[in-house]
Amino acid sequence: MGDTHEPNLFPVPGPDGHRQRPAGTPCPWESVDRRQAARDGATGPEPPARPVCPHCGLPGERRLTYTGQHVLLEPLLTVPTHLVPGGHRWHVDPGGQAWNGGLDEPPPGTTCRVPHQLTCPGLTLDEIKPWRWLDTVREENARRAWRQADGADRPDALPDAG
Numbered sequence: 001m002g003d004t005h006e007p008n009l010f011p012v013p014g015p016d017g018h019r020q021r022p023a024g025t026p027c028p029w030e031s032v033d034r035r036q037a038a039r040d041g042a043t044g045p046e047p048p049a050r051p052v053c054p055h056c057g058l059p060g061e062r063r064l065t066y067t068g069q070h071v072l073l074e075p076l077l078t079v080p081t082h083l084v085p086g087g088h089r090w091h092v093d094p095g096g097q098a099w100n101g102g103l104d105e106p107p108p109g110t111t112c113r114v115p116h117q118l119t120c121p122g123l124t125l126d127e128i129k130p131w132r133w134l135d136t137v138r139e140e141n142a143r144r145a146w147r148q149a150d151g152a153d154r155p156d157a158l159p160d161a162g
């Protein structure tokens, strides 16, 4: 067995086989990819399960994403990108792979796809949270309202700073 100092990029049989991660072993980056996929709405169902929504039973258009997960897109629905909440704007490459446009400002006149979960009759908006940044503002305002009701937000309640 020669020592070539070259990286093993694929499983090799024989004594060097122990250097390869056994099939099915979790990879450290997997949880990061899965969190990102969940944030992006790429939550399957994964093959070989049928591309059917687990909440309402309707079929979706399943596409592989660049995180390796699958997203269930609403079939045959293309909408102006500016009408879709950031983080839910999906695009499909000519090769058929889907990617999420994130929170970037969409170019004028563009269209995108939406994940089925945004249109799912089996989920509420509270479960989907399509406007996450607005939820954050609302939560902060709720805290401010509680502080104000407690009198802690009044100017005379502030400590004497000098």
Ligand SMILES: [Zn+2]
Pocket: 053, 054, 055, 056, 057, 058, 116, 117, 119, 120, 121, 122
């Ligand atoms: Zn559904």
